[in-house]
Amino acid sequence: MKSRVGDFLAKFGTVAVLLLFILFMQLVFSDLPLLSWPNLMNIAAQATVLSLVSIGLSIVMMCGEIDLSYVGSLGLLGTVFVLLLDSVGGLIAALAVIAISLIFGILNGLFISKWKYSSFLATLSMMFIMMGLQRGLTNGRAVWIDNQEVLRVASMHILSVPFPAIILILSFLVYFIIIVYSNAGFKLKVIGENIEAAKEVGIKTMRIKWMAFIFASLCFGIAGVIEPLRSSGGVIDSGWALFVPCLAACFLGTTMFEPGRVNPLGTLISALFLSLVINFLTQIGLVYYFINLILGFLLLLAVGLSSIKNRSIKQIKL
Amino acid sequence: MSKSCILDMNQIEKRFGGVNALRGVDLQIYEGEVHGIVGENGAGKSTLMKILGREMKANDGSISFRGELINDLSPWQIQSRGIMTVHQDLNIIGSLNIGQNILLGNPPTKRLGLLNWKAGYPKAKKALELVSSSLSIEHSAENLSAAQCQLVILARALVQKPQVLILDEPTARLGLEETEQLFKLLKILKQKNVTIIYISHRLEEIYRVCDRVTVLRDGLKVLTAGISEIPQEELVRQMIGRKVEQLVPKRKAEKGQTVVEIINLTYGAAVKNVSFTVKAGELVGLVGAVGAGKSEVLQLLFGAEHLDGGEIRVGSDNQFMQKPADALKAGIAYVPENRSDEGLVLDFAVRENLTLVNLSSFSQMGFIQRKKEHEKALELINRLQIKTPDSDTSVKSLSGGNQQKVVLGKWLAGEQKIFLLDEVTAGIDIGAKFEIYEFVGDLTEAGAAVILATSDIQEAMGLCDRLLIMHRGTIVAELIPENTTREEVLMNMMGGGVQHEVQSG
Numbered sequence: 001m002k003s004r005v006g007d008f009l010a011k012f013g014t015v016a017v018l019l020l021f022i023l024f025m026q027l028v029f030s031d032l033p034l035l036s037w038p039n040l041m042n043i044a045a046q047a048t049v050l051s052l053v054s055i056g057l058s059i060v061m062m063c064g065e066i067d068l069s070y071v072g073s074l075g076l077l078g079t080v081f082v083l084l085l086d087s088v089g090g091l092i093a094a095l096a097v098i099a100i101s102l103i104f105g106i107l108n109g110l111f112i113s114k115w116k117y118s119s120f121l122a123t124l125s126m127m128f129i130m131m132g133l134q135r136g137l138t139n140g141r142a143v144w145i146d147n148q149e150v151l152r153v154a155s156m157h158i159l160s161v162p163f164p165a166i167i168l169i170l171s172f173l174v175y176f177i178i179i180v181y182s183n184a185g186f187k188l189k190v191i192g193e194n195i196e197a198a199k200e201v202g203i204k205t206m207r208i209k210w211m212a213f214i215f216a217s218l219c220f221g222i223a224g225v226i227e228p229l230r231s232s233g234g235v236i237d238s239g240w241a242l243f244v245p246c247l248a249a250c251f252l253g254t255t256m257f258e259p260g261r262v263n264p265l266g267t268l269i270s271a272l273f274l275s276l277v278i279n280f281l282t283q284i285g286l287v288y289y290f291i292n293l294i295l296g297f298l299l300l301l302a303v304g305l306s307s308i309k310n311r312s313i314k315q316i317k318l
Numbered sequence: 319m320s321k322s323c324i325l326d327m328n329q330i331e332k333r334f335g336g337v338n339a340l341r342g343v344d345l346q347i348y349e350g351e352v353h354g355i356v357g358e359n360g361a362g363k364s365t366l367m368k369i370l371g372r373e374m375k376a377n378d379g380s381i382s383f384r385g386e387l388i389n390d391l392s393p394w395q396i397q398s399r400g401i402m403t404v405h406q407d408l409n410i411i412g413s414l415n416i417g418q419n420i421l422l423g424n425p426p427t428k429r430l431g432l433l434n435w436k437a438g439y440p441k442a443k444k445a446l447e448l449v450s451s452s453l454s455i456e457h458s459a460e461n462l463s464a465a466q467c468q469l470v471i472l473a474r475a476l477v478q479k480p481q482v483l484i485l486d487e488p489t490a491r492l493g494l495e496e497t498e499q500l501f502k503l504l505k506i507l508k509q510k511n512v513t514i515i516y517i518s519h520r521l522e523e524i525y526r527v528c529d530r531v532t533v534l535r536d537g538l539k540v541l542t543a544g545i546s547e548i549p550q551e552e553l554v555r556q557m558i559g560r561k562v563e564q565l566v567p568k569r570k571a572e573k574g575q576t577v578v579e580i581i582n583l584t585y586g587a588a589v590k591n592v593s594f595t596v597k598a599g600e601l602v603g604l605v606g607a608v609g610a611g612k613s614e615v616l617q618l619l620f621g622a623e624h625l626d627g628g629e630i631r632v633g634s635d636n637q638f639m640q641k642p643a644d645a646l647k648a649g650i651a652y653v654p655e656n657r658s659d660e661g662l663v664l665d666f667a668v669r670e671n672l673t674l675v676n677l678s679s680f681s682q683m684g685f686i687q688r689k690k691e692h693e694k695a696l697e698l699i700n701r702l703q704i705k706t707p708d709s710d711t712s713v714k715s716l717s718g719g720n721q722q723k724v725v726l727g728k729w730l731a732g733e734q735k736i737f738l739l740d741e742v743t744a745g746i747d748i749g750a751k752f753e754i755y756e757f758v759g760d761l762t763e764a765g766a767a768v769i770l771a772t773s774d775i776q777e778a779m780g781l782c783d784r785l786l787i788m789h790r791g792t793i794v795a796e797l798i799p800e801n802t803t804r805e806e807v808l809m810n811m812m813g814g815g816v817q818h819e820v821q822s823g
Contacts, residue, residue: 183427190411190422197409199373201423201474202394261413 056219072130077224105217417455566780569759574598719750
């Protein structure tokens with residue numbers, strides 16, 4: 001027998017717990033300006049890359065696959081952006097980076113939907129290939145942005161909202177409309193729920209999965225432009241820092257709104273929350289490897305919470 | 319019947335590894351006819367239909383639809399030509415409503431590829447009304463019964479305006495009323511000149527709805543004939559390649575003491591005040607239409623559901639089956655209705671499935687003793703006449719009847735004394751059915767108590783010692799097969815019987 005209270009808790013319980021956690025942190029560390037507007041906007045800017053990647057990852061997870069290539073692509077794309085910046089200018093460099101990311105997305109889709117590779121293994125390989133390429137391009141060194149003009153654009157605020165956050169909001173809207181209101185998004189979810197049903201009713205499962213990987217690579221591409229703008233350069237293996245937070249965001253997202261399912265709003269809220277946690281932990285002064293420790297536990301907690309309702313996540317069997 | 323040929327399948331060949339699933343099958347389907355396809359499991363019916371729907375590729379042969387060669391088209395191109403298959407698998411998405419499930423393949427779309435469900439609902443509603451009067455499109459598809467799922471899937475095919483409709487065992491999960499409604503629907507479709515390919519194990523249905531019938535056996539087409547030209551006995555003989563004396567074997571078992579006593583069992587609205595007893599060596603039939611509450615009674619006995627009221631006594635103890643493990647300990651075995659979901663690990667080998675329940679008896683210090691396990695598996699395979707290349711073949715490659723034998727066999731590896739069997743012969747061919755009946759008979763002879771939930775009257779009357787007829791969660795009659803008629807059982811199943819008590823011996 002289902003109870004309404006149970007249903008409500010399953011949908012919104014996590015959100016409430018997260019809010020309480022944030023308030024608790026602020027109350028305990030009342031001398032730090034954790035919830036001040038400037039810090040929140042700072043968090044929003046920091047959250048952009050994490051959120052964009054999580055969005056991309058979530059769309060692939062919704063059709064029952066996984067894409068780990070973001071760990072490699074963030075570093076590679078950031079480096080390529082910095083290297084191109086001086087010769088072709090910011091806009092072209094950004095478009096080129098996104099185009100490169102799309103090529104990797106097409107390759108991922110080719111391996112997984114056409115050649116039936118396991119998405120875990122194919123994208124893991126792709127991740128290492130991209131890490132290798134990044135090292136090859138720079139001989140293993142970090143590269144830095146000298147172009148002050150470009151950096152100024154990146155730190156611009158529109159209506160006191162930072163520029164990266166605006167990109168995030170726009171991207172999320174597009175993503176949300178695709179998933180919730182579009183034909184293709186619906187078919188994507190059907191594939192994730194029950195691929196046999198999808199095949200039976202003539203949904204082109206291969207094509208839609210492919211599209212999901214391409215969409216994900218688009219998200220990674222945009223994130224790959226914003227990441228170097230935020231850190232003023234391309235750092236070797238910069239994607240590692242996001243490896244766990246992005247996975248955690250998708251899993252934690254399954255505990256909200258549509259329990260047991262990777263869903264758009266849950267993913268975004270979780271990504272923002274995790275950025276906030278990372279920001280708080282940094283401000284409190286935790287050493288960075290402690291942050292990893294805590295993120296590891298958070299991922300465990302997220303997966304645990306997400307499995308409570310249905311004993312498993314609908315789409316992903318990891 | 320001098321109509322034009324709408325589908326022409328020519329010399330279809332299909333091999334799985336070294337096995338010839340189809341050997342040069344020719345099949346002509348006329349426009350507007352209902353064409354029955356019968357054959358034992360493994361005869362190639364499903365394979366042939368999958369090749370037609372292009373879910374599978376034939377090794378050789380050609381298929382033409384209205385003169386156009388279609389064997390190289392993609393599955394959705396086949397569907398877009400109006401060739402729709404209603405599969406046996408109930409692929410329903412629980413998180414969507416019924417309407418969305420019906421429109422699953424072609425969600426209604428407005429500009430920019432955005433969804434517009436409202437635009438599709440009238441169409442979905444019309445299709446749903448054709449198959450069922452009780453379901454509504456706004457209703458969530460979560461928690462639908464197997465019969466309701468089947469109806470939704472049928473509506474899903476209808477909404478695509480099929481020209482050729484392939485129905486694979488459509489009534490296997492339907493109750494009596496729903497089956498009648500399906501037959502009415504077939505009539506309507508026929509008037510609209512829709513061609514129907516009808517696969518069923520229930521010969522009565524074949525004779526009721528089909529114009530012509532094709533018999534497949536071991537991947538060969540044996541014959542195609544007008545339904546009025548071939549008597550049922552002859553059809554059965556062609557299907558199994560030999561003559562059958564009887565459809566249900568005789569059994570003889572001594573009845574012992576009462577081993578199961580159920581008093582006033584209640585579970586929501588599904589089971590209301592159900593009481594009965596079963597003796598050792600006795601085979602009690604729990605007979606009712608789909609949704610009568612038979613499955614729920616078995617689930618309660620097995621501890622898969624928690625009862626709201628009543629008592630279950632197994633042996634002399636008052637047992638509370640909190641969970642299946644308690645029931646297992648009490649010596650209860652349960653074969654669920656949905657064998658592929660609940661009864662089997664499809665990807666595992668036959669051997670592994672057979673020994674799964676009693677793994678500990680083949681293990682020493684946590685290691686499985688392969689040789690012992692293997693011997694036991696072989697013994698069971700022989701005893702149940704499971705048709706499998708070897709014990710290491712994965713269960714999913716077996717036919718439905720043989721899968722069911724594996725489900726039964728895995729309980730035999732242990733020491734279970736009480737067997738709860740739910741629709742064990744649904745969707746299984748005559749030959750395999752007979753073997754399963756024999757096996758159930760062996761169980762009672764060995765002193766086991768068997769409760770058989772079934773909606774198959776022939777099976778219930780032929781096999782059981784006593785029939786408990788269920789209707790809407792209560793036992794409405796207790797009948798002895800020798801003293802009753804098919805009609806009386808049917809009347810009671812539909813709730814129209816006069817309530818009367820028959821004391822069992």
